[in-house]
Amino acid sequence: MVMSYESKANRRQFLKILGFSTLSGLGSIPAIWALTPQFAIRNLQSEKRWAMVVDMKKFRTEEDYKKCIDACHTIHNVPDFGNPKDEVKWIWKMPYRNTFPEQEDEYISDGVKQMPFMVLCNHCKNPPCVRVCPTKATFKRIDGIVQMDYHRCIGCRFCMAACPYGSRSFNFREPRPFIKEKNPEYPTRTRGVVEKCNFCEERLSKGLSPACVEACKDNKALIFGDLNDPDSEVRKVLESNYTIRRKPELGTQPGVYYIV
Amino acid sequence: MFEKALSGDRRYWGWIFFLLLIMGTGFIFYIKQLNYGLGITGMSRDISWGLYIAQFTFLVGVAASAVMLVIPYYLHDYKKFGKIIIFGEFLAISAVIMCLMFVFVDMGQPMRAMNMILYPTPNSIMFWDMVVLNGYLLLNLIIGWTTLSAERNELPPPKWVKPLIYISIPWAISIHTVTAFLYAGLPGRHLWLTAIMAPRFLASAFASGPALLIILCLTVKRISSFDPGKEAIQTLGKIVTYAVIINLFFFVLELFTAFYSKIPGHMHPFQYLFFGIEGHGKLIPWMWTAFILSIMAIILLINPNMRENENILIVSAVLVFISTWIDKGMGLVIGGFIPNPFEEIIEYSPTVPEVLITLGVWATGLLIITVLYKIAVSIKEKTV
Numbered sequence: 265m266v267m268s269y270e271s272k273a274n275r276r277q278f279l280k281i282l283g284f285s286t287l288s289g290l291g292s293i294p295a296i297w298a299l300t301p302q303f304a305i306r307n308l309q310s311e312k313r314w315a316m317v318v319d320m321k322k323f324r325t326e327e328d329y330k331k332c333i334d335a336c337h338t339i340h341n342v343p344d345f346g347n348p349k350d351e352v353k354w355i356w357k358m359p360y361r362n363t364f365p366e367q368e369d370e371y372i373s374d375g376v377k378q379m380p381f382m383v384l385c386n387h388c389k390n391p392p393c394v395r396v397c398p399t400k401a402t403f404k405r406i407d408g409i410v411q412m413d414y415h416r417c418i419g420c421r422f423c424m425a426a427c428p429y430g431s432r433s434f435n436f437r438e439p440r441p442f443i444k445e446k447n448p449e450y451p452t453r454t455r456g457v458v459e460k461c462n463f464c465e466e467r468l469s470k471g472l473s474p475a476c477v478e479a480c481k482d483n484k485a486l487i488f489g490d491l492n493d494p495d496s497e498v499r500k501v502l503e504s505n506y507t508i509r510r511k512p513e514l515g516t517q518p519g520v521y522y523i524v
Numbered sequence: 525m526f527e528k529a530l531s532g533d534r535r536y537w538g539w540i541f542f543l544l545l546i547m548g549t550g551f552i553f554y555i556k557q558l559n560y561g562l563g564i565t566g567m568s569r570d571i572s573w574g575l576y577i578a579q580f581t582f583l584v585g586v587a588a589s590a591v592m593l594v595i596p597y598y599l600h601d602y603k604k605f606g607k608i609i610i611f612g613e614f615l616a617i618s619a620v621i622m623c624l625m626f627v628f629v630d631m632g633q634p635m636r637a638m639n640m641i642l643y644p645t646p647n648s649i650m651f652w653d654m655v656v657l658n659g660y661l662l663l664n665l666i667i668g669w670t671t672l673s674a675e676r677n678e679l680p681p682p683k684w685v686k687p688l689i690y691i692s693i694p695w696a697i698s699i700h701t702v703t704a705f706l707y708a709g710l711p712g713r714h715l716w717l718t719a720i721m722a723p724r725f726l727a728s729a730f731a732s733g734p735a736l737l738i739i740l741c742l743t744v745k746r747i748s749s750f751d752p753g754k755e756a757i758q759t760l761g762k763i764v765t766y767a768v769i770i771n772l773f774f775f776v777l778e779l780f781t782a783f784y785s786k787i788p789g790h791m792h793p794f795q796y797l798f799f800g801i802e803g804h805g806k807l808i809p810w811m812w813t814a815f816i817l818s819i820m821a822i823i824l825l826i827n828p829n830m831r832e833n834e835n836i837l838i839v840s841a842v843l844v845f846i847s848t849w850i851d852k853g854m855g856l857v858i859g860g861f862i863p864n865p866f867e868e869i870i871e872y873s874p875t876v877p878e879v880l881i882t883l884g885v886w887a888t889g890l891l892i893i894t895v896l897y898k899i900a901v902s903i904k905e906k907t908v
Contacts, residue, residue, distance in 0.1 A: 348870075349568040362866035366789075392711055398650040399639040418639050419562070419632015422650055424572040428712025430865035434572060434632065436563030455561035456632025514711040 313389075313408040313491040314463055315519040316477070317501045318382050322485035329357050329380065332486065335479035336461070341452045343435075343442035352433040354461040355384040355476055363510060363522075376524060382486075384476075385410060385431040385461035386510060389517030393423035393432065402458070408491075408519055409463045419456040428514055432460045491519070525673060528902035529895040535747070536898070543891045550884010553877040554629060562632055564877050570864040571872035573630070575882050578853035580626040582732070583889075584703045585725060585852065587619035587660065589733020591696035592763050598689055604756045607904070608741055610675075611752070613668035614896035615737060616696075620661040622889035629881055649705045656699045663692045668896075676903045700725045707860065715793035715860045718781075724774045725852070731767035732848035734760045735841040740897070742838050748901045754834075761837050765825040768844050772818055775851075793859040796869065804869040807858060814850035817843045 323329060336342070336355045343352055357380035361368055364381075391410045393402050401417035404410050424432045438455045446452065450466060453459055464474035472478070477488040489498035498521075501507075507521040532540075557564045567574045593612035596602035628634055645651050667688055674681040704722035711717065718724075738760050741752040782790035795801055797811045821843040830836045863869055874882070 350563050351569055358866055362868060365867040368788075396648050396650065396710070398645050398648040398654070399636075399643045400645050401639070416636070416639055416643065417633060418636045420627075420630070420650065421572040421632070422648070422706075424569070425713065425860070426710045428710075428865050430570070433569050435561065436567070437561040454633075455563075458632075511712065516711065 311407070311492065313519070314387065314468070315408070315489065315491045315498050315521065316384075316463075316474075317487040317498055317505075317507060317521045317523060319485050319487065319501075319505075319523045320379060320381060321523060322480070322483045323379070323382065328480065328483070328485060329382065331479045332382065332476040333357075335475040336464075338445065339447055339464075339475045340450050340462075341439075341443045341447055342459075343439035344444065345437065345442050350436045352435065352439065352459065354433075354459075355382060357381065358383045364508070366511065366513070381522065383429070383431070383510075384520060385463075386429055386516065386518030386520045387461075387463055388519065390515060392426040392428065392514075392516060396422045396426040398422065405465070407468075409465050409468075410460075411462055411465060412457075412459055414451065414453050414457050414459065417457040419458065421458065423458055428511055428516065429518075432458050434458050525669075525676060525899055525903070528899040532898065536894075539894065540891065543887045543894070546887035547884050547891065550881050550887065553880045554884065556877060557629070557881060558634070562630075564875065566872050566874045566878060568870065568872070570868070570870040571858060571861045573857050573861070574872055575854070575874040575878050576626045576630040578857040579882060579885070580623050580630070581703060581725075581856060582849055582853040583619045583623045583626070584657070584700055585729030585848070586733045586736060587616045587623060587657075588696045588700040588726070588729045589737070590616035590664065591693055592730055592734050592760075593737075594689060594693055594696070596759070599693070602759070604753055604759060608737070608752045608756050610668060610672055610900045611741060611744070611897065612737060613664045613671075614900060615733070615740065615893060616664045617661060617668060617896065618889045618892040619733075620657055620664070620699075621892055622885055623657060624661075625885045625888060626882075629885065649702060649709060653699075653702050653706060656695065656702050660692070660695050660699050663688055663695060667692060672900060672903060676906075697726065700729050707856075712865055713860045714789040715856070718778060720774055720777060724771065724778075727767055727771040727774055728848045728852045729767075731764055731771050731844050732852070734763045734767070735844040735848075738764065738841040739838060739845065740893070742834060744897060744901055748905060750901050750904045757834065757837070758832065761825065761831050761840075764841065764844055765822075765831065768818060768821055768825065768847075771848070772822065792863050792867075796862045797855055797859045801863070801869050804862075804871050806871050806873055807855065810850050811855055814847045814855060817847035818851075821847065 333355055337344075337353070340354060342354055345351060359378075359380055360372075360376050363383055387408055387410045389408065391402075391404055394404050394410060397403070398420060399416050399418055401413045402410065402423050403413070419434070421434055424434060435453055435455045435457055440446075440452050443452060464472070464476075467474060473481075473488050474486075477486045480486050487497055487501050489496035491498060493499065501523075502521060505523045507523055509518045509521055512518070553564075565574060565576075590612040593605050593609045597605040597609050628637065631637060640651065640654055667685055670685050671681045701722045704725040707713070707716035708718060708721035738757060741757055741760070745751055779794065782794055792801065796805065797807050798815075799805065800808050821840045824836055824840040824843070825831050831840070858872055862871070
């Protein structure tokens with residue numbers, strides 16, 4: 265009798281466990297969904313939006329500009345042709361009146377008038393270059409980076425006509441002989457394709473900050489981070505400073521902000 | 525039918541070999557461009573389109589203008605155009621082929637041209653331009669060849685071409701509208717960002733295309749026994765007159781908006797083109813030439829008594845053609861890039877290889893016109 269009772273109890277217990285585990289199994293479906301790659305991609309879309317704040321107050325000497333520019337151009341194998349016609353550049357200096365032409369004012373302080381601004385690709389939220397590209401060789405990533413596929417670009421240069429910031433360069437000649445020191449970590453380009461700043465996506469994927477940002481980390485002249493993270497440094501800097509963006513009236517929503 | 529193009533007098537073959545020579549020269553320089561890169565041209569990161577895309581834009585208009593014969597003939601039963609309609613269609617074929625060639629020689633990576641089809645991107649206007657231009661080429665090839673074959677066999681054209689002809693009418697408008705959209709949808713390029721870009725394109729197209737057709741028809745009349753008919757030529761003259769005036773009117777509209785609003789970005793390209801900025805003004809003589817020629821053409825064309833004189837008509841047609849070629853080619857494309865997005869004035873002039881490649885493409889187009897017109901004229905000489 266005892267034996268049979270025990271076995272009955274065991275059976276009842278077993279059924280109970282089975283029932284619970286089935287329920288919990290059903291209950292875990294959302295969790296399984298959450299872990300499937302599709303869901304992960306959808307989640308990522310709202311996860312990050314990379315942006316940069318250029319603090320012009322921190323750029324004082326020629327060296328402050330040079331180290332950022334050199335860091336970028338060396339690491340990305342940007343060729344130096346030595347003439348403006350063939351020029352390729354990812355980040356460079358521009359006078360105030362050229363960077364913000366619509367802000368022209370003859371009475372603006374000399375300090376600002378003389379100050380060269382750092383300009384680079386704005387990684388727009390609504391990038392006109394992406395809109396016009398006939399092959400999707402330039403595309404916007406889910407984290408907001410506007411990237412180039414050098415292998416797909418047909419060199420039609422529609423993106424260069426579309427970019428209202430003059431951020432894009434074209435390889436009018438074979439660039440490789442004009443690279444001073446090749447960095448094997450990043451691809452060189454061929455003639456006939458467009459290129460531009462990529463917010464150092466190759467470094468971000470390794471958890472590093474962009475090369476220019478790292479080059480001027482002593483005085484924090486460039487601040488980089490995620491706009492969607494309210495605790496990120498860029499968000500804090502944007503909250504505590506008045507910043508401007510280039511040609512905001514075009515609705516491109518640039519991801520590069522300036523503290524004048 | 526093609527055998528008609530293979531028999532001709534010494535003048536004909538001399539002309540063919542002359543064109544082949546220019547094509548060959550252009551081809552040699554294109555090989556050089558392939559090896560060196562587009563740096564062989566005068567283009568730069570600031571003026572990233574130049575002579576090639578200027579020719580492309582202008583020639584899309586020439587191609588679209590065939591519709592100015594198709595509408596009167598097929599929709600209004602204007603019989604006088606019956607004899608020359610094939611010349612309009614064959615001109616369109618040649619012009620579209622030149623357009624495609626100019627886009628091709630402008631590519632940095634021409635070997636990857638098929639990427640446009642492998643990765644079709646409907647949000648790019650260039651994708652649609654490829655679709656409409658190739659479609660228009662196909663339509664005109666089928667329509668032109670079928671109607672001419674029928675004429676040779678002294679039969680009416682088959683019924684199935686009629687729907688294609690009707691489709692070709694809005695299609696012609698579409699090629700020029702889509703080409704205008706390449707420019708008119710770009711933020712930050714003030715000269716191009718205008719809603720009347722497509723109407724302006726069509727007005728200049730209906731001036732330049734029929735003007736070229738007048739030149740071609742009168743040439744055909746001179747060198748063959750085929751007469752396109754005085755009235756047909758005169759009607760073309762009327763079309764050119766209206767179109768060149770509407771084109772000038774649209775230009776004045778642009779000037780008003782720019783200079784009355786006084787928005788600097790809107791004024792700058794016009795100031796650069798006609799007066800120069802900061803001492804830069806390579807296009808000033810060209811733009812004034814275009815402007816003065818179009819005024820001269822209007823003066824000559826607007827008086828019917830003068831227009832009826834075929835010598836005056838052909839001179840006016842040449843003036844219109846040159847004027848629109850400058851204005852809608854280099855004026856439009858280069859003017860759009862100056863000032864650049866940094867409001868700097870960086871100028872452009874084409875290089876010798878660039879000009880030779882351009883001439884090579886034009887020679888190819890002329891060769892196609894010559895061969896197609898030769899076929900058409902040989903058939904018409906027999907049937908008329």
